[in-house]
Amino acid sequence: MSHRSQNEKLEWIVKELCIDSGKYKDLKVSRQDRRNIMRSLMNIRMPRPISNEFLEIQDDFLRQESFEKGIVKLETIPTIWEECHSSHPFSNKISIWQGDITRLQVDAIVNAANSQMLGCFVPCHGCIDNAIHSSAGIQLREECFRYMNRKKNEDRNYEEPTGEALLTGAYNLPSRYVLHTVGPIVRNQLNESLKEELRSCYRSCIDLAVKYGIRSIAFCCISTGEFRFPNVAAADIAIEVIGEKLQEFRDQIDRVIFNVYKEIDLELYIKGFSK
Structure with missing residues (x-):
């Protein structure tokens, strides 16, 4: 997924975090709210295993975001x-x-x-x-x-x-x-x-x-x-x-x-x- 845009990665990450949460698996997220929802779901998530695919895409997104922040x-x-x-x-x-x-x-x-x-x-x-x-x-x-x-x-x-x-x-x-x-x-x-x-x-x-x-x-x-x-x-x-x-x-x-x-x-x- 590294060739995809930041918005596409963000959409995928939020969807996976909603499923991972269980409680918020059916949460409807608007495009403008995605970044805050991603952070919120990361904040409340208890430590437990997650797929390597998720970690790779999360890492790719956060590193690009870090680069863009400067x-x-x-x-x-x-x-x-x-x-x-x-x-x-x-x-x-x-x-x-x-x-x-x-x-x-x-x-x-x-x-x-x-x-x-x-x-x-x-x-x-x-x-x-x-x-x-x-x-x-x-x-x-x-x-x-x-x-x-x-x-x-x-x-x-x-x-x-x-x-x-x-x-x-x-x-x-x-x-x-x-x-x-x-x-x-x-x-x-x-x-x-x-x-x-x-x-x-x-x-x-x-x-x-x-x-x-x-x-x-x-x-x-x-x-x-x-x-x-x-x-x-x-x-x-x-x-x-x-x-x-x-x-x-x-x-x-x-x-x-x-x-x-x-x-x-x-x-x-x-x-x-x-x-």
Whole structure:
């Protein structure tokens, strides 16, 4: 089916996902709704086997879609030295980039996951966990499920601890890997314990990256969205910890990218590296 148009592939994928769901096998889908329906059905789908034909066509569709969105290569992203002559000691190894993290062609991108570690099940939700899983394809949830299954064989009530990191493949994303980390949830007031958990997220991701020879890594703004970690404190912690880890692993890490989406985070990181 690779010779067919994106619309033809999308129509086929949606039809197969509707059948696969059972519940939505008779769903009538308009042409303009197909892409959102595809994402929604991927989001709610529990991990289970599917045909190789489906995976091949899904992969072909998602890779072409990724190409059309525009893949951003590492060499096109300026460092903070090139961009604003920052005096930070590692200004030649750090970048700030605003945009969609699923477009980045780096060794690894960081996903702000939840403790169930299976991605977001809310159809078309705006969180980064949903965006990454939706662009990677259903294989990413399958790999996360296998990991969680092994853990649950040891402890049936297992949930991924806050502050640790898991490395998986990236499948149809331009990056090579995804680093999943569970950030702290701020339910009431921010305190030192929550700050330390966020520091652990950044440390764990860098430590795991170094362990597997990952030399370029793009961090999202962990915990600042649905988990309600204050943006100012989160940016200060990220800048602090990455500075420490680059000091420790200066020869093993080539580039750390702070991927921001909101204007407030862009301003905070620029300000933070201008001090």
